[in-house]
Every structure is written in C-alpha cells, then in structure tokens.
Amino acid sequence: MLITKIYKPSEFNEAAKELRLGELVAFPTETVYGLGADATNEQAVKRVYLAKGRPSDNPLIVTVSSLEMVKRFVPSLSKEVEKIIEKFWPGSLTIVLKIKDGSLSKTVTGGLKTAAFRMPKNETTLNLITALGNPIVGPSANSSGKPSPTTAQHVYHDLEGRIAGILDDGPTDVGVESTIIDMSTEIPTILRPGAVTAEEIEKVIGKEVYSDKHKVKENEIPKAPGMKYKHYAPSAQVLIVNKDNWNSALQWANENKNQVGILADDEVLSKALENKTYSLGENVESAAKNLFAGLRYFDDDNQIKYILAEAFPEEGVGLAYMNRLKKSAGNQFYNK
Numbered sequence: 001m002l003i004t005k006i007y008k009p010s011e012f013n014e015a016a017k018e019l020r021l022g023e024l025v026a027f028p029t030e031t032v033y034g035l036g037a038d039a040t041n042e043q044a045v046k047r048v049y050l051a052k053g054r055p056s057d058n059p060l061i062v063t064v065s066s067l068e069m070v071k072r073f074v075p076s077l078s079k080e081v082e083k084i085i086e087k088f089w090p091g092s093l094t095i096v097l098k099i100k101d102g103s104l105s106k107t108v109t110g111g112l113k114t115a116a117f118r119m120p121k122n123e124t125t126l127n128l129i130t131a132l133g134n135p136i137v138g139p140s141a142n143s144s145g146k147p148s149p150t151t152a153q154h155v156y157h158d159l160e161g162r163i164a165g166i167l168d169d170g171p172t173d174v175g176v177e178s179t180i181i182d183m184s185t186e187i188p189t190i191l192r193p194g195a196v197t198a199e200e201i202e203k204v205i206g207k208e209v210y211s212d213k214h215k216v217k218e219n220e221i222p223k224a225p226g227m228k229y230k231h232y233a234p235s236a237q238v239l240i241v242n243k244d245n246w247n248s249a250l251q252w253a254n255e256n257k258n259q260v261g262i263l264a265d266d267e268v269l270s271k272a273l274e275n276k277t278y279s280l281g282e283n284v285e286s287a288a289k290n291l292f293a294g295l296r297y298f299d300d301d302n303q304i305k306y307i308l309a310e311a312f313p314e315e316g317v318g319l320a321y322m323n324r325l326k327k328s329a330g331n332q333f334y335n336k
C-alpha cells in the first residue's frame with residue numbers, strides 16, 4: 001500500500017517529481033479528475049489500468065499542455081483541426097487524430113492507429129504537465145464502473161493506497177467528461193457528448209459533424225471504445241423520471257421512504273419532504289456539475305435501493321447529462 005498524498009495547487013512540482021519516477025498522480029480538470037501517468041513511460045501507464053481495474057483494450061486520453069506536445073505524435077494537423085484547437089483549447093474537447101507509427105505505446109492507444117488528445121482548462125494541471133515535460137495519460141480517476149470523480153475526496157475514496165498522490169484543486173466546474181470528436185475520419189464524428197456541442201464545432205469548421213442525431217440504427221455511429229462498458233453505476237438502481245411523472249414518482253417515493261433517494265433540482269425537491277435527497281441545483285448546467293457527486297452520495301446509505309433521478313431535455317450540455325444518466329440507470333425509467 002502506498003500513502004496517497006494530497007497536494008495543494010502550488011505543489012505541482014512535487015507531483016511532477018512523482019510522475020517522473022513512474023508513479024501515478026490524480027489531477028484536476030474542468031470536467032472530472034483524471035488519473036495521471038507519464039504517457040511516454042509504458043510501465044507507468046500499465047499501472048493506471050491496474051489502479052482503476054480498467055479493461056486493457058480501452059485506450060487512454062493523452063493530456064497535453066501545449067500544441068508542440070501534440071505535434072510530437074501527430075504527422076500533420078489539418079486546417080479544421082487547427083481551427084477547433086484554436087477555438088476550444090484549453091477546454092472540454094478531446095480530439096482523436098492519426099498518430100505517427102509507434103510514437104505512443106499500445107498500452108496508451110489500445111493498438112489503434114489514432115490517439116485522443118486533450119488540453120484541459122485547469123492551470124494547475126497545465127503547470128504539472130509542463131513541469132514534467134511530457135504529456136500524461138488521463139482516464140477519469142475513479143474505480144472502473146463507478147461515477148467519475150468531481151472532487152479530490154471522490155478520488156481518495158476510490159484509489160487511496162493505490163496512487164502516490166492527488167493534486168487537489170477543489171470541485172470541478174463542468175462535472176461531465178469532455179466531448180470526444182474523431183477527426184481522423186473523413187466526416188468528423190462525435191464519439192462521446194460533452195459540454196462542447198456538435199453545433200458549436202460545425203460553426204467553427206463550416207461543415208457537418210456527425211453525432212447521435214444522424215443515427216438511424218443504434219450501431220451506426222462508432223463509439224469511443226470505453227462507451228461499451230458498464231459505467232457510472234452507484235449501488236442502488238437509478239430510475240430516470242420524466243417531467244410529467246414526478247407527481248406519481250414522489251408519491252411512490254413517499255410510500256417507500258427509507259428505500260428511495262431523490263436526485264433532482266430544487267423545485268422538485270421542495271415537494272419531497274420525507275426522503276433522502278441530493279440537489280442538482282436549479283438548471284441543467286448545475287445538474288451536470290452535481291450528477292456524479294449525487295450518485296455517489298446515496299452509496300453511503302445501504303438502505304437506499306432506488307434513486308429517482310431527474311431527466312433534462314437532450315440539448316446543449318443536457319445531451320451529455322442524459323448520456324451519463326442513462327448509462328448509470330442501465331436505461332431504466334420510472335413508469336407509473
């Protein structure tokens with residue numbers, strides 16, 4: 001067992017020292033906390049899979065602090081890629097690009113000829129990567145299958161004793177993981193929805209971007225490999241509640257007080273007087289920010305068998321919110 005140290009943002013140099021030694025350090029981003037290892041150190045990267053219990057065919061994001069770092073691995077950048085980098089970095093857009101043969105280990109790429117690059121909007125983490133001088137891999141810093149961590153405490157809960165340290169920069173802002181866009185194909189394709197939307201990207205590159213809205217059959221849009229695994233699952237069964245079903249759902253919750261928790265906005269919660277509750281705040285942005293912490297909250301109470309969770313319209317960040325919520329619920333809705 002390692003002793004997991006908690007670093008303040010100003011201690012990024014200490015954290016970089018651990019990374020240089022091949023150790024793992026969790027880092028803050030604007031979306032969720034990531035689990036960092038030097039992306040050019042294959043032994044260190046292997047330990048990331050072990051620490052998370054992550055399936056080894058699921059490739060990792062390469063987290064950079066400069067465009068130069070991307071250019072070490074990518075033969076050339078198209079005009080379109082340059083435009084979206086210019087517009088959205090640092091920020092919540094991860095870009096899949098073809099890489100130079102053998103420039104990153106199979107442990108990072110899962111054997112693909114592409115890699116996913118991201119520059120997060122967090123100064124502490126950009127300092128950390130620059131101090132290391134190499135990009136770091138950055139899967140979410142949770143045990144595989146659990147909700148992604150949005151605080152250093154979530155990371156500590158899941159990974160204490162398995163990693164050297166956590167760089168603590170408080171709760172994250174966005175709360176759901178970055179948008180992933182595949183720019184290695186002829187038609188740019190969204191592989192995972194996040195805070196940056198297809199429409200915003202279309203505006204910047206002036207051409208159509210594929211996303212779920214074009215989907216005819218379930219399998220038509222290729223997904224990021226990691227999207228096929230069980231995800232974001234708390235101990236209780238999540239049931240998604242559509243707007244029109246809250247009256248009935250709250251009545252059912254009230255009849256089963258001790259077993260039903262409620263994860264909803266303040267307006268809904270004002271009517272749920274007898275149940276254990278967690279607030280999603282007042283709009284879809286705060287809901288995205290609070291979702292994973294809320295799912296984790298109910299794990300502390302083993303009487304809770306069901307979590308009623310609020311549905312939001314699938315537009316803007318609502319698309320990413322509903323994508324994560326449906327996975328955590330195994331697509332189960334509350335039906336009266």
Ligand code: TXA
Nearest residue numbers: 031033034059114115116139140177178224225226227
């Ligand atoms: O916001 C985020 O992106 C967070 C923070 C920590 O940066 N990271 C994150 O990493 O969500 P992770 O590993 O939990 O999710 C990365 C996803 C996985 O579904 C993986 O399969 C996909 O990215 N991925 C990685 N490389 C890929 C590639 N070359 N092609 C397609 N998908 C890829």
Ligand code: MG
Nearest residue numbers: 139140148226
């Ligand atoms: Mg993850």
